[in-house]
Amino acid sequence: MTMGTVLALTGAALAVILAGMGSAYGVGVAGQAASGVVSEDPSKFAKVLIMQLLPGTQGIYGLLVGFIALSKIGLLSGSPAELSLNTGLMILAACLPIGIVGLVSGMHQGKTAVSAIGIIVKKPDQFGKAMLFPAMVETYAILALLVSILAVNGVPVN
Amino acid sequence: MADKYIYAVARIRALEMSLFSQATIEQLLAAKTYKEAVSFLVEHGWGDGDTGLNDSDVILNRETEKTWEVIREMVDDMSVFDVLILPDFFHNLKAAIKTVIAGEVEADIFYDNVPIKGDEMVKIIKDRNFNALPEYMQQCAEEAYECMAHTGDGQMCDVIIDNGTLKAILMAAGDSKCDILREYAETQVAVADIKIAVRSCKTAKNMDFMKRAMVPCETINTDRLAKAALSGMEDIVRYLSETPYSGGAEALNDSSSVFECWCDNRIIETIRPQKFNAFTVGPLVAYVLGRLNEIKTVRIILSGKLNGLPDSAIRERVREMYV
Numbered sequence: 001m002t003m004g005t006v007l008a009l010t011g012a013a014l015a016v017i018l019a020g021m022g023s024a025y026g027v028g029v030a031g032q033a034a035s036g037v038v039s040e041d042p043s044k045f046a047k048v049l050i051m052q053l054l055p056g057t058q059g060i061y062g063l064l065v066g067f068i069a070l071s072k073i074g075l076l077s078g079s080p081a082e083l084s085l086n087t088g089l090m091i092l093a094a095c096l097p098i099g100i101v102g103l104v105s106g107m108h109q110g111k112t113a114v115s116a117i118g119i120i121v122k123k124p125d126q127f128g129k130a131m132l133f134p135a136m137v138e139t140y141a142i143l144a145l146l147v148s149i150l151a152v153n154g155v156p157v158n
Numbered sequence: 159m160a161d162k163y164i165y166a167v168a169r170i171r172a173l174e175m176s177l178f179s180q181a182t183i184e185q186l187l188a189a190k191t192y193k194e195a196v197s198f199l200v201e202h203g204w205g206d207g208d209t210g211l212n213d214s215d216v217i218l219n220r221e222t223e224k225t226w227e228v229i230r231e232m233v234d235d236m237s238v239f240d241v242l243i244l245p246d247f248f249h250n251l252k253a254a255i256k257t258v259i260a261g262e263v264e265a266d267i268f269y270d271n272v273p274i275k276g277d278e279m280v281k282i283i284k285d286r287n288f289n290a291l292p293e294y295m296q297q298c299a300e301e302a303y304e305c306m307a308h309t310g311d312g313q314m315c316d317v318i319i320d321n322g323t324l325k326a327i328l329m330a331a332g333d334s335k336c337d338i339l340r341e342y343a344e345t346q347v348a349v350a351d352i353k354i355a356v357r358s359c360k361t362a363k364n365m366d367f368m369k370r371a372m373v374p375c376e377t378i379n380t381d382r383l384a385k386a387a388l389s390g391m392e393d394i395v396r397y398l399s400e401t402p403y404s405g406g407a408e409a410l411n412d413s414s415s416v417f418e419c420w421c422d423n424r425i426i427e428t429i430r431p432q433k434f435n436a437f438t439v440g441p442l443v444a445y446v447l448g449r450l451n452e453i454k455t456v457r458i459i460l461s462g463k464l465n466g467l468p469d470s471a472i473r474e475r476v477r478e479m480y481v
Contacts, residue, residue: 033167036165037172114168
């Protein structure tokens with residue numbers, strides 16, 4: 001296995017690890033808030049559960065980019081390509097947007113979801129508006145996902 | 159770390175929904191009799207369900223207990239709430255000293271929600287084992303005990319302990335990282351100084367007494383306030399109009415009960431921004447203060463109804479609600 005392949009694999013790992021960390025934090029803090037609400041008012045379970053799930057998407061995006069990168073270097077088919085150092089570095093760089101943005105946006109989306117849960121407690125009829133605030137953070141995770149997918153797909157592998 | 163309060167704050171948000179709003183207080187005020195008012199409270203879940211309609215004290219005390227029970231369930235380190243618990247803790251000290259000197263143990267004069275329970279406090283005072291008390295309480299306890307034992311001067315004993323309470327509140331708030339607690343402590347001490355000045359003015363106390371009773375704080379110059387108190391009520395009002403308590407000066411012109419009401423409303427105004435905070439201990443502190451304010455207001459209304467006070471007199475004393 002060449003150094004290029006190792007770097008490409010590192011990129012795939014970072015996409016999954018960093019974005020997964022962001023989601024884990026976001027879902028975790030939103031889950032704490034959701035538990036606090038449900039302990040006093042179980043009727044709001046469904047609404048707060050949706051809020052808790054919102055920061056979970058970054059982890060899925062990271063996983064998707066990770067799969068594409070693994071597929072690109074042939075690890076999924078069992079015959080890894082012998083990548084040059086440059087190609088490996090390019091795949092690593094292509095994986096970074098979703099890794100880094102996934103981490104940061106997952107954490108912030110979690111905090112926004114916590115605040116939005118506060119809206120649901122006080123005004124359950126404003127669920128739609130409350131959901132918009134954490135959903136806005138998602139925009140940047142999607143932009144990073146697009147760039148990562150396009151970049152990983154665009155790297156020529158012989 | 160702010161994240162550790164996320165669960166608690168969300169739970170408090172749900173509990174805030176059951177706090178009385180101004181409209182609910184108006185409904186309580188509209189009750190024609192004391193019994194009707196107590197029934198209204200029971201219908202709203204106050205008390206434990208098995209308390210009789212004549213036991214409003216039991217109902218109100220139970221509500222205070224419930225408030226602290228829920229906070230204790232959610233918070234591991236209760237030292238954050240020291241600032242709020244200290245007045246009750248020092249009240250127990252006062253009650254213990256008087257109990258020991260009087261030589262008889264009165265039931266139900268101690269608060270339970272404090273680090274040292276009433277009977278334990280009585281034993282400490284009886285044994286004169288002041289080192290068993292927290293450091294911030296030791297000197298004040300010994301001084302108050304000696305004063306009471308040698309002179310029997312209950313008022314001076316109260317002054318010494320009240321002064322110790324205010325100093326302990328400022329110290330606990332100074333150590334706290336919570337802005338709302340620092341603001342609360344500052345307001346509490348400043349308002350206590352103003353009350354001392356007003357009472358001293360009305361009872362013609364001298365400068366030494368006021369200096370012994372007042373505690374310096376950032377927003378009140380106690381020297382100027384004491385000098386103003388020696389000159390008369392007008393000078394107190396004039397001095398206060400130069401401070402952040404100018405609204406209180408106007409209230410003092412009306413009556414002392416309006417002033418008391420203004421003080422409590424000021425605290426509620428201070429804590430109100432916590433309704434939009436989701437990550438710190440601030441909303442928990444605000445909930446406790448809001449709840450205690452609610453219980454105090456209900457107590458005032460019930461007491462007014464029981465004693466047949468006119469609605470206008472009760473309304474004058476009704477505090478603003480947190481929600």
